[in-house]
Amino acid sequence: MKSITFDYKNTCQINGSELDKVQKELPKEIERMNAARTSGYDSDYASINLPFDEELLKAVCARVKEKKSLSPTTLVVIGIGGSNLGTIAVLEALRGKFYNSDQEVKVYFVGTTDTDHVNDIAQITERELATGNNIILNVISKSGGTTETIANFEVLLEILKNHRPYNYHQFVVATTDENSALWDIARKEEFAVLTIPARVGGRYSVFSAVGLFPLCFLDIDIKKLVEGARSGCALSTQKNFTTNYAAISAALIAHHYRMGMIIHDTFLFSVALESLGAWYRQLSAESVGKAQTREGNKINVGLLPTISMGSTDLHSVAQLYLAGPNNRFTTFISVAHNASDLVLPTYSEFESVVPAIQGKSLQIIMNAILQGTEKAYAHDKRPFVVWEISEKSAYYIGQFMQIKMIEMMYLGFLLNVNPFDQPEVEKYKRETREILRLS
Template sequence: MPTFKGYYETKNLDPFTLEKAYEALKYERETVGYYDLPSSSLSLCSEVKSSLLHKTVYFDTIAVVGIGGSSLGIKAIDRLLRPSTPHAKKIVYFENSDPISIEYESSRITFAKTLFVVISKSGGTVETLSIFKYLIAKFDIDLMNSEQIVVVSDEGSVLSQFADHYRLKRFVIPSTVGGRFSVLSAVGVIPLVLAGFNVEGVLDGAKNFADDFWARKEEHLLQKAAYYVTNAKVSPVNVLFSYSDTFEEFGKWVVQIWGESLGKRNIRGERVGLTPISLIGSVDQHSFLQLIIEGPLNKTVTFMHIEHSRYELKIPELSLPFLEKSDFVNGESFNTLINAQCQATMQSVLQSGVSVDEITWECIDESSVGKMIMYYELLTSAAGTLFEINTYDQPGVEHGKKILESYFLNK
């Protein structure tokens, strides 16, 4: 299970600030639906297995048609658990309105062996609906009673009405669950269960962490939220430096939930927020690290790494002419090397005066994935309450959608 350690000073934090965040989240729990998803989605897993799983024997690919909160969390879990779930069906993602990606991804699937999961909370996401139309036309899909299409959307949305009209299998996203907090709802459960992942294990890990949080056993989370918000003007940039390629999609999910939730105007109309950046170690030591260490002191850095890898690859005891400089790591495992790189980089960042915390995964398994999803959701909500904002809307995004629509209508 992941463990957490902060290297920044917390003794000067106002205890009232921590209590304020905790009590606000307790109050939110009555109306914000994501808090209860680890429990309520268990029945959804059973429903999918009883009603749909037997049909997936005909399919080798799950095509997810969705964007943002309708895809990022799925991709994160898929990437993290794929190495330990080799039997899982291939998942192909249709997200962006980029013709290059759409054509490439559609060329990778065999229609007769593909189950399409169309996801849009509002039901009107223009990218998702446009790509769905393209796929219908490209593969000449017979929509009525199709067993190759599953729809996930809000009850009563236009997409849900469409599904009912064509008698398609449909699942509901709870109205109290926002899109970017929806990965543990039908949004993530449906495609991941159909692909063959152990979603119950993910939900169990999320529930265990949430239970510990409500029992005041995860105070580090409140301390981190309070520290970030208290120092937001001094350190407005939060870097997640993850030492494994498997964290790449997880980092993108964190960027969305952090950035879209916290970049708002507060109750006094003031602009607030924190800017998330996701890096991968050791690759980004060769690109972004210089800026962290000698650039402006306006960042915090979270280092995340895996203590035990399932792959014990060794660096050969091989000394080559002219290349002897790297022989000091001969015989070591690559996991030992990447963790040492993480620790060395963390020490250099600490010595440069940057605030740092560390998240250590013992290994990557379903429980740990669920725990980290709930950790970042709760951390985001706690920071949002301290910023005195609505963590769950996105008025800036909605404004851009209206401009886009008017652009085409007025052509």
């Protein structure tokens, strides 16, 4: 199995010496990151140490074993944003869009407070409980006070209490910061509790209990996942730029942003990776969408992360992408080896419909479309880089996610913003609280 590849020869807006210049800013940051590798969870870079935490793995596996002994048929993950995006990304990458089919334990994600959508899931849990099956509720909120999460948790907890009035507490796992309001209640109610290190932000928390508990519960090989993440960390903190893809990628995105490429499109040529795109969108938007520099000066950084799906969105947004202004930097992502290899029959009468595809595999056709798109981009001088993930396995998905999280830390540094906070989110939350108070 060949390793992950990264190709940046088509970044038309940059030459070697310019790239060198951007990269010259990075060594100090790489040093700081390497120093953080030995300081546990006590730095902004805390999240990079999660995959090395053997105690964490043990604690998660123990909880999984304990809850699986109740023979549950259904896991309901209640969480939003950083509390579920990473988990869904890994799950879909490894199991595909139909991740519940043919699985003994089904999983449902409850994010926002959409009454009809939550009701669909409430009905499923109601039915399971009524027929004597067990369900596990994993409520996840870093702060412990996320409005949507607590609201949905209460609705589902009430159903659980109705059906299991004496031992409902056995079926709940709360994942939250130590001493949060949710943590207090969980302790009082005797729910199982898994904690998130204080300085690990939601968008960097996939390798904490936030992601590891539900993934392990669903029989994803979390040991391989964090093993991959460790290799991603090694690749991305090395001082040799030639193979430090996270650093090069960050340097390229930052450079092009300064040249007016204010949109960063992640264009994924694999259906199962769509949610990995959604995860990256949050990672980018919250990390480098900032109103102030590190020093507190007004800046309004506006790198807009968009997600496109190949080849689906070629039939949706390609017209705009190839006709509109040159204000977009593109990261193409594809998978080298898929699990299946469907081949077309040889129907000679179809040769006139679409030439040159008879008897070829779907993978060859997909690759041709990706390459055709790259050629069209190159011809139009629309800058892009190309990542190829070896396969959709726990190891390689873990590796890629860790590379992308470290890339984001470099990008924050290069754009001179703090990639670990999200101060503006308070704006709408404050307004919402006031409206709720009056309603």
